[in-house]
Amino acid sequence: MSDSTYKVPTMQEMSAKGEAPEVLFWVGCAGSFDDRYKAVTIAFTKILNKVGINFAVLGPEESCTGDPARRAGNEFLFQMQAMSNIQVLDGYNIKKIVTACPHCFNTIKNEYPELGGNYDVVHHSQFLQGLINEGKVTLKDGGEFKGRKITFHDSCYLGRANGVYEAPRDVIKALDAELVEMKRCKTKGLCCGAGGAQMFKDAEKGNKEINIERTEEALDTGAEVIAAGCPFCMTMMTDGVKNKEREHNVKVFDLAELIAKNEGL
Amino acid sequence: MEYISQIAFLLVLAVASYFLAQRIGSIKKNINLGKDVDRSDNKGQRWKNTMLIAFGQKKMFKKFIPAILHLMIYVGFLVINLEVLEFIIDGIAGTHRIFAPVLGDAYSVAINIFEFLAVAVLVSCVAFLWRRNVVPVKRLKTLSGWPKLDGNLILVIEVILMFAILTMNATDQLLQGKDDHYVQTGSFFFSSFLMPLFEGMSVDALVFTERFAWWFHIIGILAFAVYVTYSKHLHIFMAFPNTYFARITPQGQMNNMDEVTTEVKSMLGMDAGNPPAEVARLGAKDANDLTWVNLMNSYACTECGRCTAECPANLTGKKLSPRKIMMDTRDRITEIGENIKAGKEAEEGSALFSEDYISAEELNACTSCNACVEACPININPLDIILQGRRYMAMEESSSPQSWNAMFQNVETSFAPWKFPPTDRFKWADKLKEEEK
Numbered sequence: 001m002s003d004s005t006y007k008v009p010t011m012q013e014m015s016a017k018g019e020a021p022e023v024l025f026w027v028g029c030a031g032s033f034d035d036r037y038k039a040v041t042i043a044f045t046k047i048l049n050k051v052g053i054n055f056a057v058l059g060p061e062e063s064c065t066g067d068p069a070r071r072a073g074n075e076f077l078f079q080m081q082a083m084s085n086i087q088v089l090d091g092y093n094i095k096k097i098v099t100a101c102p103h104c105f106n107t108i109k110n111e112y113p114e115l116g117g118n119y120d121v122v123h124h125s126q127f128l129q130g131l132i133n134e135g136k137v138t139l140k141d142g143g144e145f146k147g148r149k150i151t152f153h154d155s156c157y158l159g160r161a162n163g164v165y166e167a168p169r170d171v172i173k174a175l176d177a178e179l180v181e182m183k184r185c186k187t188k189g190l191c192c193g194a195g196g197a198q199m200f201k202d203a204e205k206g207n208k209e210i211n212i213e214r215t216e217e218a219l220d221t222g223a224e225v226i227a228a229g230c231p232f233c234m235t236m237m238t239d240g241v242k243n244k245e246r247e248h249n250v251k252v253f254d255l256a257e258l259i260a261k262n263e264g265l
Numbered sequence: 266m267e268y269i270s271q272i273a274f275l276l277v278l279a280v281a282s283y284f285l286a287q288r289i290g291s292i293k294k295n296i297n298l299g300k301d302v303d304r305s306d307n308k309g310q311r312w313k314n315t316m317l318i319a320f321g322q323k324k325m326f327k328k329f330i331p332a333i334l335h336l337m338i339y340v341g342f343l344v345i346n347l348e349v350l351e352f353i354i355d356g357i358a359g360t361h362r363i364f365a366p367v368l369g370d371a372y373s374v375a376i377n378i379f380e381f382l383a384v385a386v387l388v389s390c391v392a393f394l395w396r397r398n399v400v401p402v403k404r405l406k407t408l409s410g411w412p413k414l415d416g417n418l419i420l421v422i423e424v425i426l427m428f429a430i431l432t433m434n435a436t437d438q439l440l441q442g443k444d445d446h447y448v449q450t451g452s453f454f455f456s457s458f459l460m461p462l463f464e465g466m467s468v469d470a471l472v473f474t475e476r477f478a479w480w481f482h483i484i485g486i487l488a489f490a491v492y493v494t495y496s497k498h499l500h501i502f503m504a505f506p507n508t509y510f511a512r513i514t515p516q517g518q519m520n521n522m523d524e525v526t527t528e529v530k531s532m533l534g535m536d537a538g539n540p541p542a543e544v545a546r547l548g549a550k551d552a553n554d555l556t557w558v559n560l561m562n563s564y565a566c567t568e569c570g571r572c573t574a575e576c577p578a579n580l581t582g583k584k585l586s587p588r589k590i591m592m593d594t595r596d597r598i599t600e601i602g603e604n605i606k607a608g609k610e611a612e613e614g615s616a617l618f619s620e621d622y623i624s625a626e627e628l629n630a631c632t633s634c635n636a637c638v639e640a641c642p643i644n645i646n647p648l649d650i651i652l653q654g655r656r657y658m659a660m661e662e663s664s665s666p667q668s669w670n671a672m673f674q675n676v677e678t679s680f681a682p683w684k685f686p687p688t689d690r691f692k693w694a695d696k697l698k699e700e701e702k
Binding site (some may be wrong): 004005006007008010027029031032033034038041042045046049050057059060062063064066068069070071072073074075076077079080081083084106110111114115156157160161162163187188190191193194195196197198199200201202203204205206207208209210213214 | 514515516517518519521522525526528529530532533535547548575577578580581582583584585626629630631632633634635636638639652654655656657658659660665666668669671672673676677680681682683685687688689690691692693694697698699700701702
């Protein structure tokens with residue numbers, strides 16, 4: 001591995017060399033397995049490489065945080081997952097975690113402390129906001145998104161669940177893009193339909209899919225880009241745009257992808 | 266004969282107090298049927314929430330028009346009740362407007378303020394009746410039966426009570442100077458508009474009307490106080506403890522089940538500490554499996570439907586309605602309370618989480634998005650009840666939807682909710698590591 005290629009060090013490799021990363025990148029199951037979200041993982045990894053952040057991932061040692069199991073009612077399974085994750089994290093003496101999944105973010109940040117796991121956890125939107133504020137990510141003038149209309153879809157587990165509304169918006173504003181808000185946003189943001197383990201089952205009987213309702217709101221803004229910060233929202237909004245046959249002129253991107261694209265990564 | 270009205274008043278007061286005490290006692294008992302949960306922490310933050318959200322109506326002001334209308338009734342209620350103090354003293358002592366000579370000019374100012382508020386309450390109640398019946402707001406239109414009648418009754422009663430006050434003040438002003446019993450108070454602005462209605466009356470008829478309005482108002486208020494305990498209108502009291510005891514941890518955080526932690530720790534060979542005495546049930550099957558905060562929430566709910574109006578599942582035609590979760594919880598815990606009172610088995614009748622109350626379909630429709638929790642003007646948490654129902658389904662009944670059971674199995678065997686081999690987890694990096702920077 002030369003310096004000219006991207007590096008994705010694992011904790012195992014690092015600790016073997018007696019090194020410790022500044023931050024652990026918790027990739028999450030969607031970031032590891034979902035084809036669309038792997039692109040987000042890669043975009044974020046490229047940014048970390050470019051900025052020269054000393055990071056590591058758990059790689060094969062990572063495991064589901066237990067969020068979907070807990071939301072679906074299986075507390076046993078959640079706690080089994082949580083305990084073994086805490087053992088791994090504590091084994092490597094992890095202090096700071098960044099993740100691109102609001103569900104992982106919420107669970108590790110808010111729910112692991114009661115089981116003995118205490119970490120400083122940030123969502124990647126907050127991490128990117130920090131990099132921009134510190135001037136580590138300087139966005140080119142007239143980048144790809146300059147002046148283009150972008151709307152941000154609040155993830156419930158980032159927004160209402162944890163009160164993070166401004167970090168993702170700051171990232172979009174840094175692109176010199178025109179941030180347009182949907183009718184329901186921030187504290188009133190409408191769920192994409194996938195939270196609470198709905199991602200892993202069919203919706204109950206109704207007269208409309210939630211992601212269609214939300215996509216219609218997003219399209220009403222006239223935005224060319226729907227920005228998201230959550231793997232489940234990404235899936236739901238992408239499906240919604242396809243359902244509305246608008247994929248040719250409306251794209252769904254993650255915040256990290258927007259930055260990476262702007263940087264030509 | 267001289268003391269007959271005082272005796273009658275004391276009797277009325279005693280009867281109302283008795284019934285009120287009975288009702289408060291049984292509601293308290295019902296709330297205490299819930300499981301214990303510690304909310305004695307962070308007193309400062311809790312007081313702040315009570316002051317801002319209950320007393321200050323902060324969350325109501327997300328929508329301006331209903332907030333202003335509600336504020337007028339709320340302030341009217343708080344302030345006009347100061348006058349009830351005078352009613353009670355007069356009633357017991359056989360005096361008339363005992364504060365008038367003491368306060369002098371300030372008395373007339375105070376009554377003028379009360380009258381202004383009475384008119385404001387009147388206007389707001391009429392506007393609310395309009396919003397419920399003539400051009401109904403969607404979240405109110407969906408109510409039917411008793412909840413609908415209850416909502417209208419309260420508004421009509423308030424309108425009548427306000428008219429009684431104004432009538433009383435109008436006839437009182439006409440009597441001043443004609444009858445020595447009626448002390449000089451100065452004029453009252455709003456009720457003076459009603460004076461022409463009564464001008465032709467004899468002194469006796471005026472006294473009768475004034476006394477009738479006085480008795481009607483005080484009996485009305487006492488009866489209303491008892492009625493409120495049977496009604497959604499109980500929020501006028503419950504909003505305060507409800508905001509105080511509401512959860513203050515991040516909305517996304519689910520409570521940890523310590524009884525499960527003990528078991529998981531011993532399964533993993535970790536020091537589990539002392540096992541809990543006895544775990545009755547994991548999650549909730551019935552209303553008395555919920556916590557006392559959940560039950561208090563149900564008595565505090567005024568069925569405004571802001572939660573349901575924001576619920577993504579409800580908006581897209583699913584069966585779930587957070588408001589119904591709260592109403593069912595109150596109905597069921599009241600039923601359990603009645604069972605106990607009647608000496609029957611507490612859980613006789615249909616359980617809270619059954620087809621007769623909250624069905625599995627409703628529980629399974631929730632996205633746990635917290636929109637209902639955010640929308641509630643007094644921090645009621647319907648989501649917490651839903652999640653406890655799901656815990657029972659998953660851990661006691663194994664009746665979760667099939668796809669969830671498959672997801673559980675994937676997490677157990679592949680450590681991911683999807684069925685991918687754990688060895689593939691890091692494959693995303695393979696290509697990237699070869700890519701030129």
